[in-house]
Amino acid sequence: MKAHVYVTMKKTVLDPQGQTIARALNGMGHTGIAAVRQGKYFEIELAEGISLEAAKAELDQIASEVLSNPVIEEYRLELIS
Amino acid sequence: MKAHVYVTMKKTVLDPQGQTIARALNGMGHTGIAAVRQGKYFEIELAEGISLEAAKAELDQIASEVLSNPVIEEYRLELIS
Structure with missing residues (x-):
């Protein structure tokens, strides 16, 4: 069995990395990019x-105790049987 | 329109971060974890x-020029209209 875990900053928390990427992309001419949020992605084999x-x-x-920091991050879990 | 980009190490490339996480989880008693691969995850608003x-x-x-390093990484794109 496989699972995917997505860890992102909570919507209420500033995401400076994502903002920096968005600004850089706009500066490179990708003006169609409105916003970017960056997170971590885990593929887990059970x-x-x-x-x-x-x-x-x-x-x-x-996911809640090891892969993410519940104070500032949230996670989403996908089980792929 | 929104898109999700998943960037992971190529299967042929060693993923030391993923291996370290897997060993740590096994050491914490999560013996059901066989393997872990870690990557980056981007939520992009267009x-x-x-x-x-x-x-x-x-x-x-x-994704190929900015968000991933094509030498060692591969990416997957999901468009969410």
Whole structure:
């Protein structure tokens, strides 16, 4: 089983990296770019035989405790069986 | 229009960050984690009125020239109209 985890800054938190990229792209002539937000992306492979519920529970724990900082970041989980 | 860009290391390239995360998770007791690959994730907002074809062409150029290093990375593009 595979899972994808997307970690981005909370909408209420300033994303200076994303803003810098957007400004740079505009400066390079890509004026059609209105905004950019940057985040982290994880592809996780789980061992055989784990149930969907157990996988989801474990990934939720990993995403909230290890892969993201809940104070400023939020995550989205996609299970790909 | 919105787009998501996923940038990951090429499969042929070692991903030390991903391996370190996987080992750390196993050490924390998450033994169900077989492998982890880490990448970058971008949410891009495009200005109104751009056509789907123009948006795709511009994003392909941005993803390959700015957001990723084609020597060691590959990208995947998702257009969300």
